[in-house]
Amino acid sequence: MLDILEKKLTENQTTRKGLTTAEAEKRLSTDGENRLAKKKKTSAAKIFAGQFHDVMVMILLVSVVISVALGQYADAVPIVLIVIINAALGFIQEYRCEKTLEKLENMTAPTAMVYRDGRLVKIPASEVVAGDVFTLEAGDRVPCDGYINSSRALSCDESALTGEAVPAVKKCRTSEIDFTALNKDYMVYMGTVVTKGVGEVTAVATGERSQMGRVSTMLDEIKEPETPLQKKLGELGRTLAIICLAVCVVVFIAGVLRGEPVLNMAMTGITIAIAAIPEGLPATVTIALALAVRKMLKRQALVHRLHSVETLGCATVICTDKTGTVTMNKMTVTDIFTCTEKSRAYGVTKEGASFDEKALKAWESPDLGRILLCGAACNNARLCPP
Structure with a gap:
C-alpha cells in the first residue's frame, strides 16, 4: 500500500509546461479578461431618473406644472x-x-487550476487565456471552452447550453480541429459543470468568444419586460389620464354653453382634472413594496427591484440549482466509521482525527491508517512544492 501511495504522489509531481506567466499576461492584455459581456453599470443619477418613468408619476408631474402655471401653489x-x-x-x-x-459577484468569482511556469496554481477564472492548460474534477465549473488532452471517466452537465439533462460523456481529443461547434465529445464548454471524473484541458476560446459568451451576447439584446404590477399601474395611469381629459373637456364645453367666461371654464376644468388624480397612489404602492422588501431582507432574500416583490408573490414553485447557491459546493469528511471486529467512530476536524475526544495519530489505529491510506491513493490531491 505504501508503494502505491508513493507512486501516486510522484505522478502528481510530474512537471507540465503550460504557459509562462509572461506569455499569459501578454495574451490577457491582447484578448481581454475571460468574462462574459456585462451590462454597463447603472449610475446613481440614472437609477434616480428611472424612478420617474412610471405613467402615474408622469401624470403627477404634469399636474404640478399645470398647478404652478395656474398659481395653485398649495396644491403643487x-x-x-x-x-x-x-x-x-x-x-x-x-x-x-x-x-x-456587486459585492456578491466579487465574493463568488470562480477560480481555475492552471499550469503556469510548469506549476499547477489556482488563479481567478477571469485570468485564463487561450493556450492555458487547466485541470478539472467533479464539481468544477469549466472556466472556458477547451479541448481535452487527457481524462478519466469525465462527464459534464451541459444543460445550460444544450438543454440536455443527461451529462455528456467526454473523451480525449485525437486529431479533431473543430473547436467552434457544440456537442463535441472532445470539448468542454464554459459555464458547464463536471459531474464526475477528472481531465486536463487546453483552452481555445475565452470570454465572449466562447459558446456561453455568444449566448450571453444574444441575451443582452433582449429588453427587460415590465412586471405585472407595473403593467397594471401603467394601464391605470393611462385610463385616469383619459378620464381626466374627458372631464376637463366636458366641464369646459358645458360652462361655455351656459355662457361662462372661456378662461374661467378652462381653469375650472383643469382644476377638476387635477383633483381627480390619486396623488397618494404611487407613494402608497412604493411604501407597501418597500415594507415587503424589508421583511424579505430579514430572511436573507435580496430584491433588486421593488416591483419584483409583487411578481414573486405570484410564484407557486421556484426551481433552483442548490450547488453553490443553497450549499457551498464543498464536501467535508466529519466522521469515519469502521466495520471491523472493533467497530469505532472517529471524529474528523481540521486538526486531525480523534477518538473519545482524544487526538489520534493514523498509525495508532490500523483500521484508521488503512482508510486514510486508501483515501490518499484514491483522490486528485497534488503536492505543490513552494
Whole structure:
C-alpha cells in the first residue's frame, strides 16, 4: 500500500509546461479578461431618473406644472413632496441592491487550476487565456471552452447550453480541429459543470468568444419586460389620464354653453382634472413594496427591484440549482466509521482525527491508517512544492 501511495504522489509531481506567466499576461492584455459581456453599470443619477418613468408619476408631474402655471401653489407643493418621497424610496432600494450585488459577484468569482511556469496554481477564472492548460474534477465549473488532452471517466452537465439533462460523456481529443461547434465529445464548454471524473484541458476560446459568451451576447439584446404590477399601474395611469381629459373637456364645453367666461371654464376644468388624480397612489404602492422588501431582507432574500416583490408573490414553485447557491459546493469528511471486529467512530476536524475526544495519530489505529491510506491513493490531491 505504501508503494502505491508513493507512486501516486510522484505522478502528481510530474512537471507540465503550460504557459509562462509572461506569455499569459501578454495574451490577457491582447484578448481581454475571460468574462462574459456585462451590462454597463447603472449610475446613481440614472437609477434616480428611472424612478420617474412610471405613467402615474408622469401624470403627477404634469399636474404640478399645470398647478404652478395656474398659481395653485398649495396644491403643487404636496404633489411634489409625494413624487420626491416616492422616487427616494425606489432609489434607495435599487442603489443599495446594486452595490450588494456587486459585492456578491466579487465574493463568488470562480477560480481555475492552471499550469503556469510548469506549476499547477489556482488563479481567478477571469485570468485564463487561450493556450492555458487547466485541470478539472467533479464539481468544477469549466472556466472556458477547451479541448481535452487527457481524462478519466469525465462527464459534464451541459444543460445550460444544450438543454440536455443527461451529462455528456467526454473523451480525449485525437486529431479533431473543430473547436467552434457544440456537442463535441472532445470539448468542454464554459459555464458547464463536471459531474464526475477528472481531465486536463487546453483552452481555445475565452470570454465572449466562447459558446456561453455568444449566448450571453444574444441575451443582452433582449429588453427587460415590465412586471405585472407595473403593467397594471401603467394601464391605470393611462385610463385616469383619459378620464381626466374627458372631464376637463366636458366641464369646459358645458360652462361655455351656459355662457361662462372661456378662461374661467378652462381653469375650472383643469382644476377638476387635477383633483381627480390619486396623488397618494404611487407613494402608497412604493411604501407597501418597500415594507415587503424589508421583511424579505430579514430572511436573507435580496430584491433588486421593488416591483419584483409583487411578481414573486405570484410564484407557486421556484426551481433552483442548490450547488453553490443553497450549499457551498464543498464536501467535508466529519466522521469515519469502521466495520471491523472493533467497530469505532472517529471524529474528523481540521486538526486531525480523534477518538473519545482524544487526538489520534493514523498509525495508532490500523483500521484508521488503512482508510486514510486508501483515501490518499484514491483522490486528485497534488503536492505543490513552494
